[in-house]
Amino acid sequence: MSDKIFKSWIVSLMRSQRPLWILVLLPHVSTMHADSQSTISFPEVKGKSLQGNEVLFPSVFKSQDYHMVMVAFEQDQQLDVNTWLPHLETLAASRNDLDFFELPTISRMNVLMRWIIYRGMRSGIKEDSSRKRTVTLHIDKQPFKESLEIETESSIYAFLVDSKGTVIWKGEGVWSENLWEELLEVLPAEK
CATH class of the missing domain: 1.10.287 (Helix Hairpins)
Incomplete structure (x- = not known):
């Protein structure tokens, strides 16, 4: 009920x-x-950064107290993710305890298709810092979406995650003043 x-x-x-x-x-x-108000934990998934490094989630979250994670499912959603990036870059630069990731999330596919997608994404992103934080996930999306309580792939999602992989905050859609204020309200002060 x-x-x-x-x-x-x-x-x-x-x-x-x-x-x-x-x-x-x-x-x-x-x-x-x-x-x-159940606790959401970031699921165990493995991806590949555009630098070519394997990244394990949620283990990678141990590197900082907090991470913002942007999850997108479709290529054209990059424009939506881009609305968040200047704000996240400024926030991360102002704090020593926060970093962020972009997670293009794609269904599992054969090696050749993964290579083509990876090369295409890599050629479009030149900055090393952006390549490091962009981690492509080729996974079974349904369990991933269920564990993060993602209802639709037609929108992007923003997550604030602590070093243990616990989701502190979740937002949906393009950056807005309201979402940003919600995020800043729950983000603990830097230690």
């Missing part, structure tokens, strides 16, 4: 003047709310 339905049910019980039922149900309201 969703929180919304449950709350309307509680209201109807209150209106029916059955206060004893409310006393019985109140402990379940807070439990239900806590359960709906």
Whole structure:
């Protein structure tokens, strides 16, 4: 039962003047709310950076206290990811405890197709810092999406992840003032 339905049910019980039922149900309201805020952990996946290095997630997150991770599923979503990049670059430059990754996420395919895609992406990105942080995932996307609670591939996702791989914050879509303010609100102060 969703929180919304449950709350309307509680209201109807209150209106029916059955206060004893409310006393019985109140402990379940807070439990239900806590359960709906379950912890998301970044899944174990392996990718290849555009520098040619193998990158293991979430192990790589140990290198900093926090990482922003941008996940995209389609080539044209790079434009959406690009709306975040100047802000992430500025934020990462202002802190010693934060870095970020771009994760183009593609279905598994044969070696030749992976090589063609990898070479095409590499030729389009010249900066070494961008090549280092761009890690292509050729994976079974469904378990990946389920573990990160990604509902659609038609949008990009931004995740703030701690050094243990726990997702602290999740945003969907192009950069906006609202998303940025949400992110900064949950990002702990630098130690």
